[in-house]
Amino acid sequence: MTQPTPIRIANCSGFYGDRVSAAREMVEGGPIDVLSGDWLAELTMLILARGRMKDPRAGFARTFLTQLEEVLGTCLDRGIRIVSNAGGLDPAACANAVAELAARLGLNPVIASVAGDDLTGRLDELSEAGVSFANLDTGEKLADLGIDPITANAYMGSWGIVAALDRGADVVVTGRVTDAAVVVAPAAWRFGWAPDAWDQLAGAVVAGHIIECGAQCTGGNYAFFDEVPGIEHVGFPIAEIAADGTSVITKHPNTGGIVSVGTITAQLLYEIAGPRYPTPDVVACFDTIHLEQEDPDREGPDRVRVSAVRGEPAPPDLKVAINYLGGYRNAVTFEIVGLDARRKAEIAERTLFAAILDGRDAFDEVDVRLEGTLTPAGDALDAPVHLRVSVTDRDAGRVGRRFSNVATEMVLASYPGLHLAAPPGDAREFGVFxxxxxxxxxVCQEVAIGDERVAVPGPPTASQPFEPDLPEPGPSHAPPTEATRPVPLGRLVGARSGDKGGNANVGAWARDEETFAWLDAFLTTSRLKALLPESAPLTVLRYRLPNLRALNFVIVGLLGRGVAASTRSDPQAKALGEELRAVTVDVPVRLLD
Known part of the structure; x- marks a missing residue:
């Protein structure tokens, strides 16, 4: 029996603000069947909500329309379906805007919107039904906070999109679905997968996870960036998904970037926790993934096959992302250079709070960080260090110019060389995730297509709640004594890091089995805390993915109450992996020669 041709699903967006020309590049660069994209990071829902407070029409990602204007006619001519989560908080309004755009272009596509994820108006009803809305990280109950959420959206799965495609939709826009759903759904639709085709669905989830962040799997943010040709304009990815759920990740020819086992491994480690990856459609077992670089002479360059993925029944619960306004914050940053930098920072901090009535106690929260490299004597000789003082409070006046002006008043009356990294600013409202x-x-998805409204139930689920994987702290015994040499960890090991709510993850991977055996024994939970001192007081969870020669660490609470509330200079922990790779460690000489 002849196997169906794989479906070619292209990505043209990894976040709200990604390269606008990517849609045109993917449509014009070669054959594709589906144009997909992800616009909805956790932070994006808050951004859209705040925009909608000012303009009721601002509930969706408007850059999607800019991209669509360049490609809609060509997509209709070639039969390319468009699947996007750019609907954000208002998929119906997004669908209407697409219809208006199409009419202006003289086109007549079939447009569908998929909703049902917005629970903001149902919180009381669901609470009465027994839903506690307990925080997944802290266990706190939402009702105990006494706050009014501005968004509450369930992460929905693929079957609403499948229903829209079944009904002939040319363009499908959704609200909050999982990032991978815009890839899983077209594959499930094309091949007619059943909702309990766990292995096929899991394979598509993995493919979706790989391409959901756009160029981040084709050489963007890659640890070994010197290996990436044409990094100035990296091409976006394509997933060729087969009927059995296996896939090949590639990109259009003659575009920048690279698709290698390394770039795919890096993206697989992005924003995950344990090996079992739960979604509303299936639990994908990342510890079963097999990656293989296809022969460039036979199959062509930049092709990585993803196979052997196993799936388990979907969890009985959906993740929900709630955002509420947490108050106001402000920050001042002192740039400190030269001798005695640590003592200068101590003087700056002491002087700043001495000039404020009630000092630190004047604010709900205070966070002070000295960032940069000091000599053992406390000097900043090679580059400045930065003392960043952040304050938050429910009262905007307390953290406004009344706070930041104090730093300005210190300029001529404190340690030598005092200057600020930026002018004093006013208070800014922040959100909590x-x-x-x-x-x-x-929860049920609803498809709107023309005058038709279709309720789409979710797939069958497991009978028991999803149990997260147990972390493995790593061996407690000392590794064998052998000749070593001090080198930065990143000379041998790649890393990628990111955010999940208030937690950060950092995945580290080796490029051969011998190096992974050393890494697995060396990089324990306690060792990671020593190498990244910021994580030392926090709970760190360690997970093994030997099939990827990788370890993944989740640092619980590193980002506080989420990206929008974090006071870190890198609030999404994007550079955490590079911080880890920069640390000098003792590496066996046999791995270096």
Missing amino acids: WPTLVPATL
């Missing part, structure tokens, strides 16, 4: 769960049986 609250991850929680809701039973999948209480």
Whole structure:
């Protein structure tokens, strides 16, 4: 029996603000069947909500329309389906805007929107039904906060999109679905997968996870960036998904970047926790993934085959992302150079709070960080260090110019060389991210296509709640004594890091089995805390992925109450992996020669 041709699903967006020309590049660069994209990071929902407070029409990602204007006619001519989560908080409004754009272009596509994820108006009803909305990280109950959420969206799966495609939609826009759903759904639709085709669905989830962040799997943000040709304009990815759920990740020819086992491994480690990756469609087992570089002479360059992925029944609960306004914050940053930098920082901090009535106690929260490299004597000789003082409070006046002006008043009256990294600013409102769960049986997707409204139930689920994987702290015994040489860890090991609510993850991988055997024994939970001192007081979870020659660490609470509330200079932990790779460690000489 002849196997169906794989479906070629292209990505043209990894976040709200990604390269606008990517849609045109993917449509014009070669054959594709589906144009997909991800616009909805956790932070994006808060951004859209704040925009909608000022303009009721601002509930979706408007850059999607800019991209669509360049390609809609060509996509209709070639039969390319468009699947996007750019609907954000208002997929119906996004669909209407697409219809207006199409009319202006003289086109007549079939447009569908997929909703049902917005629970903001249902929180009381769901609470009465017994949903506690307990915070997944802290266990706190939402009702105990006494706050009014501005968004509450369940992460929905693929079957609403499948229903829209079944009904002939040329363009499908959704609200909050999982990032991978815009890839899983076209594959499930094309091949007619059943909702319990766990292995096929898991394979598509993995393919979706790989391409959901756009060029981040084709050489962008890659640890070994010197190996990336044409890094100035990296091409976006394509997933060629077969009927059995296996896939090949590639990109259009003659575009910048590289698709290698390394770039795919890096992206697989992005924003995950344990090996079992739960989604509303299936639990994908990342510890079963097999990666293989295809022969460039036979199959062509930049092709990595992804196979052997196993799946388990979907969890009975859906993740819900709630955002609420947490108050106001402000920060001042002192740039400190030269001798005695540590003592200068101590003087700056002491002087700043001495000039404020009630000092630190004047604010709900205070965070002070000295960032940069000091000599053992406390000097900043090669580059400045930065003393960043952040304050938050429910009262905007307390953290406004009344606070930041104090730093300005210190300029001529404190340590030598005092200057600020930026002019004093005013208070800014911030949001708090609250991850929680809701039973999948209480939420249903709804497809709107023309005058038709279709309720789409979720897939069958496991009978028991999803149990996260148990972390493995690593061996407690000392590695064998052998000749070593001090080198930066990153000379041997790649890393990628990111955010999940208030937690950060950093995945580290080796490029051969011998190096992984050393890494597995060396990089324990306690060792990571020593190498990244910021993580030392926090809970760190370590997971093994030997099939990828990788370890993944989740640092619980590193980002506080989420990206929008974090006071770190890198609030999304994007550079955490590079911080780890920069640390000098003793590496066996046999791995270096």
